[in-house]
Amino acid sequence: MDLRTFLMLLHLCEGIGNANELRVAAFLRIYQRLPTKNELTQVLKLTPAKSHKLIAQLECAELVEQLRANLQVSQVVTILDQDYPLKLRESFRPPTVLFYQGKLALLKKPCLAIVGARQADAYALEALTKLLKPVLAKGIVTISGLAKGVDALCHQLTLAANQATIGVIGTGLDSAYPRQNRNLQAKVAKAGLLLSEYPLGAQPLRHHFPERNRIIAGLCDSILVVEARHHSGSLITANLALQNNRNVLAVPGEITSDISCGCNELIAAGAKLVSQPDDILAEFANQLI
Numbered sequence: 001m002d003l004r005t006f007l008m009l010l011h012l013c014e015g016i017g018n019a020n021e022l023r024v025a026a027f028l029r030i031y032q033r034l035p036t037k038n039e040l041t042q043v044l045k046l047t048p049a050k051s052h053k054l055i056a057q058l059e060c061a062e063l064v065e066q067l068r069a070n071l072q073v074s075q076v077v078t079i080l081d082q083d084y085p086l087k088l089r090e091s092f093r094p095p096t097v098l099f100y101q102g103k104l105a106l107l108k109k110p111c112l113a114i115v116g117a118r119q120a121d122a123y124a125l126e127a128l129t130k131l132l133k134p135v136l137a138k139g140i141v142t143i144s145g146l147a148k149g150v151d152a153l154c155h156q157l158t159l160a161a162n163q164a165t166i167g168v169i170g171t172g173l174d175s176a177y178p179r180q181n182r183n184l185q186a187k188v189a190k191a192g193l194l195l196s197e198y199p200l201g202a203q204p205l206r207h208h209f210p211e212r213n214r215i216i217a218g219l220c221d222s223i224l225v226v227e228a229r230h231h232s233g234s235l236i237t238a239n240l241a242l243q244n245n246r247n248v249l250a251v252p253g254e255i256t257s258d259i260s261c262g263c264n265e266l267i268a269a270g271a272k273l274v275s276q277p278d279d280i281l282a283e284f285a286n287q288l289i
Helices: 003-012 018-031 037-044 048-058 061-073 104-108 122-137 150-160 179-191 208-219 233-243 258-268 277-287
Strands: 075-078 097-102 111-116 141-144 165-168 193-196 222-226 247-251
Touching: 003 018, 003 061, 003 075, 003 097, 018 037, 037 048, 061 075, 097 104, 097 179, 104 193, 111 122, 111 150, 111 208, 111 233, 122 150, 122 222, 122 277, 141 150, 141 208, 150 165, 150 179, 165 179, 165 208, 179 193, 208 233, 222 233, 222 258, 222 277, 233 247, 233 258, 247 258, 247 277
Parallel strands: 111 141, 111 222, 141 165, 165 193, 222 247
Antiparallel strands: 075 097, 097 193
16 A cells, blocks of 8 residues: 555544644655554554554445545545645645645645635625736636635636636535535536545534635635624634735725624734735735746
């Protein structure tokens, strides 16, 4: 068994977690061989009972079949691979395995993440319509999470301009959340790139979405927040991006609007106010030369 296959199988095991997967990936990268059972137990700091359970999972034929099923409908990039995106590798808790459909090479281009409220109103559409067209014309790729509201607007406007967009989802690639975005998700996979760290069959569990957000924050060069409530998931994503030394941009909103409160707070805390396309393009000046 090669190293990346072992890492993929480990990723499919229950109860491992990203931190432990990263420890194993570091072992594989350093020693360039598979760990013995004892070494795996030591790296993961497992009790004898948990070690026995994990080894049994790794040796189970059903796990191999699960991996084969995933490889039939998607491609996989692991943190051991040369084409694993560098920005993500250097980010906070990078995923060890990503299942994808579409064009992985898009991740080498300048990337702008766009996040915001699921209950986005007409202002979000007006703002993004004004801001995105000149940005997309420069070849900047958009990234979002295929959720309702601003996420969907980001992908829809990018596709309408015949430009590439990347969707990072919190389910397996065979699922769509929300369901009404299934067709949009299929279009993103065909014209751009669809990514998930979750295998086929994974459902939209609550904790999947903060995990998804860290990937969005790790893949982008800059992140733009358009309409966000106080303490919203969009602000969490923006803070993750800030931890990764990404540029955080925000569209201001009415002071009487709850849905704009988060963006106005970001600007007050030092995020760049965006009112014109050039405000975004300035953040990519060195990459567009």
